[in-house]
Amino acid sequence: MITDTLAHLGRLRGLHPNLDTAIDWLEHHDLAALSPGRCPVEGEKVFINVMDADLRDAAGAAFEYHRRYADLQIDLTGSEHWGWAADGTLQGSFDAAGDCGFAVGPEQAGGALGDGRFALFFPGELHKPSCRTPGCDRVRKAVVKIEMLP
Helix, strand or coil: CEEEEHHHHHHHCCCCHHHHHHHHHHHHCCHHHCCCEEEEEECCCEEEEEEEEECECCCCCCEEECCCEEEEEEEEECCCEEEEECCCEEEEEEECCCCEEEEECCCCEEEECECCEEEEECCCCEEEEEECECCECEEEEEEEEEECCC
16 A cells, blocks of 8 residues: 555556556546546556545445555545555455455554545555545545556
8 A cells, every 4th residue: 555645646657557557647637527437548457437425434344455456546525534454354255347355354554535645555455445534424536446467
């Protein structure tokens, strides 16, 4: 997991070719101009899901994880809390088509998005996005899906 400001996103160049593609796209396009839904960048390698999301309480919320994609989470309006855990107890079966599984356990790190900050979660990392922050229970956000493992 990496978290920083969008102004520093370019520092991550070279970690993975598909991440480089995402960074290049973000440097030349305005996320705020996108309509909700899926925005293609480079086929299934890089795409963006823009959504208006109701936020949830962090306490008791499940973590999600992916096997194929990294999630680059960016809030366009509002602010959300995110959580991270090194490990947890898997819940249910992994949805390979949706590249998503769930787990429960204690949050070991967390922070807030908004105001130009991002969080990048790599495949296998347990993360809990879309949690309320004081005074905010809804956000417009972009999740850049970056294929890391084919």
